[in-house]
Amino acid sequence: EISPIPQPPAVPFLGNTNLIDTHVPLHSFELLAQQYGEIYKLVFIGGRTTVIVNSHALVRQCSDDTRFVKTIGATLKQVRNLAGDGLFTAYGVEPNWGIAHRLLMPAFSTLNVRTMYEGMLDICDQLLLKWERFGSETIDPAEDFTRLTFDTIALCSMSHRFNSFYSMEMPKFIQQMTDFLTQSNSRAYRPGILQSLPLFGNGSYEEDIKDMKEAAREIIRNRREHPTEKRDLLSLMLGSKDPVTGEFLSEDAIIKNLLTFLIAGHETTSGMLTFATYFLLKNPDKLRKLREELDEKLGPDDGEEISLEQLGECEYLVAVMRETLRLSPTATARGVEPIEDTIIVGGDGDPANPANKHFMVKKGQGIIIQEYIQMRDHRIWGEDADSFRPERMMGGAFEKLPPAAWQPFGFGARACIGRPFAWQEAQLVLASIFRRFDISFTDPSYNLVIKQALTIKPKDMHLHVKLRPASA
Numbered sequence: 001e002i003s004p005i006p007q008p009p010a011v012p013f014l015g016n017t018n019l020i021d022t023h024v025p026l027h028s029f030e031l032l033a034q035q036y037g038e039i040y041k042l043v044f045i046g047g048r049t050t051v052i053v054n055s056h057a058l059v060r061q062c063s064d065d066t067r068f069v070k071t072i073g074a075t076l077k078q079v080r081n082l083a084g085d086g087l088f089t090a091y092g093v094e095p096n097w098g099i100a101h102r103l104l105m106p107a108f109s110t111l112n113v114r115t116m117y118e119g120m121l122d123i124c125d126q127l128l129l130k131w132e133r134f135g136s137e138t139i140d141p142a143e144d145f146t147r148l149t150f151d152t153i154a155l156c157s158m159s160h161r162f163n164s165f166y167s168m169e170m171p172k173f174i175q176q177m178t179d180f181l182t183q184s185n186s187r188a189y190r191p192g193i194l195q196s197l198p199l200f201g202n203g204s205y206e207e208d209i210k211d212m213k214e215a216a217r218e219i220i221r222n223r224r225e226h227p228t229e230k231r232d233l234l235s236l237m238l239g240s241k242d243p244v245t246g247e248f249l250s251e252d253a254i255i256k257n258l259l260t261f262l263i264a265g266h267e268t269t270s271g272m273l274t275f276a277t278y279f280l281l282k283n284p285d286k287l288r289k290l291r292e293e294l295d296e297k298l299g300p301d302d303g304e305e306i307s308l309e310q311l312g313e314c315e316y317l318v319a320v321m322r323e324t325l326r327l328s329p330t331a332t333a334r335g336v337e338p339i340e341d342t343i344i345v346g347g348d349g350d351p352a353n354p355a356n357k358h359f360m361v362k363k364g365q366g367i368i369i370q371e372y373i374q375m376r377d378h379r380i381w382g383e384d385a386d387s388f389r390p391e392r393m394m395g396g397a398f399e400k401l402p403p404a405a406w407q408p409f410g411f412g413a414r415a416c417i418g419r420p421f422a423w424q425e426a427q428l429v430l431a432s433i434f435r436r437f438d439i440s441f442t443d444p445s446y447n448l449v450i451k452q453a454l455t456i457k458p459k460d461m462h463l464h465v466k467l468r469p470a471s472a
């Protein structure tokens with residue numbers, strides 16, 4: 001027996017659009033999850049229907065690459081205005097996805113990412129220096145981590161320096177990228193007709209896109225005029241043929257992928273660093289434990305650079321990062337669609353259990369997987385699912401999690417290609433700042449407020465930062 005998928009009452013023309021807060025859609029989805037539970041559907045303007053799944057059991061079934069493929073939902077369609085058929089926003093059937101995937105997978109492997117450590121140290125040092133000199137003033141970690149992740153991905157992938165630590169204002173390119181992603185997110189829930197009007201900052205949208213593409217084209221032109229020995233991702237994309245098709249990536253495809261690295265590689269990682277800082281400051285006992293580990297494994301902070309080998313020994317640090325991404329997956333949702341009409345089973349997901357409802361999803365039906373919500377599913381994570389407890393990710397427990405339970409990097413063929421890169425960068429930065437500094441909120445009563453562009457970040461979180469006493 002097939003159960004209908006519940007839907008909140010719709011209003012004429014708008015459907016359920018008015019239920020989604022355009023500034024922080026996540027909060028609307030949390031509220032709807034409380035009201036409707038494991039699954040429901042929404043109808044948007046123009047009659048487009050979206051199914052939303054919240055429970056781990058349903059998410060696990062939708063994470064099966066033999067039954068579901070990535071869908072390009074309303075938001076990613078907007079991001080395609082800039083990134084086109086680059087890796088992240090391509091339809092799986094677009095040939096450029098396959099070509100770029102095959103060329104870039106080895107470049108983003110854990111092994112090859114180790115060769116990028118030098119670049120990561122370079123930019124991390126710039127952050128440390130700024131915080132050392134500036135820490136008595138107010139530090140905006142979300143901004144400084146954005147400088148860091150942006151500068152790092154640009155340096156490591158295309159040997160380009162944005163030098164954003166050297167200006168008080170965010171460099172124009174970063175500002176444009178942030179605006180573009182914020183706009184893409186809110187445009188997704190807005191009727192097409194309004195998108196062409198010069199409202200809500202639409203005016204600069206097209207111009208920003210043009211500028212950013214031009215900046216990427218300029219970087220490529222520059223590289224062609226001044227070839228280097230450096231085997232960064234740009235030279236790889238310029239110089240390698242796809243083993244399957246024998247084709248080079250076109251200049252246009254390279255531009256889209258460079259912009260893709262910048263889009264996909266900065267917000268997610270900087271958000272993760274900011275959330276990790278938040279959770280550690282809110283949980284002093286966890287911070288103390290991390291500090292003890294860092295002091296033991298990294299030794300005294302005497303100006304020697306932290307090595308990758310040392311980072312590899314910091315297990316609690318990894319648990320902190322995993323737990324941060326469980327509670328605050330900076331990419332809060334992802335979209336899939338069934339390859340054929342198919343049935344998914346609610347409750348505990350067992351088709352034989354008569355208590356579980358069966359739902360039909362049609363071929364091509366857009367489904368939003370709410371990672372933020374499913375990674376707090378009490379069935380998997382227990383009664384304390386909402387608390388920050390890195391210990392739950394240690395001692396073999398992480399490896400024993402049910403399939404698809406922890407998936408802040410997505411899943412399957414379209415999972416994050418930048419995971420080893422983000423991981424190594426975050427290990428270095430978190431180890432560096434918590435070893436070196438005593439960090440506190442400027443407002444000791446600060447509680448998390450979320451802001452959302454394409455991804456989520458803590459809003460209005462400000463820090464004071466002091467060097468730890470030398471004896472530590």
Ligand code: MNH
Pocket residue numbers: 070087088089101153260261264265266268269272329330331334335408409410411413414415416417418419421422
């Ligand atoms: Mn990343 C895909 C999360 C860092 C480049 N990334 C994804 C997806 C998630 C994700 C989730 C899957 C989206 C979907 O199914 O629609 N990514 C993250 C997180 C971090 C992150 C949480 C950091 C923390 N990502 C990075 C970095 C880079 C990067 C760093 C690049 C340098 N990500 C990508 C690309 C894809 C992707 C490219 C698309 C891969 C594909 O579809 O083939």
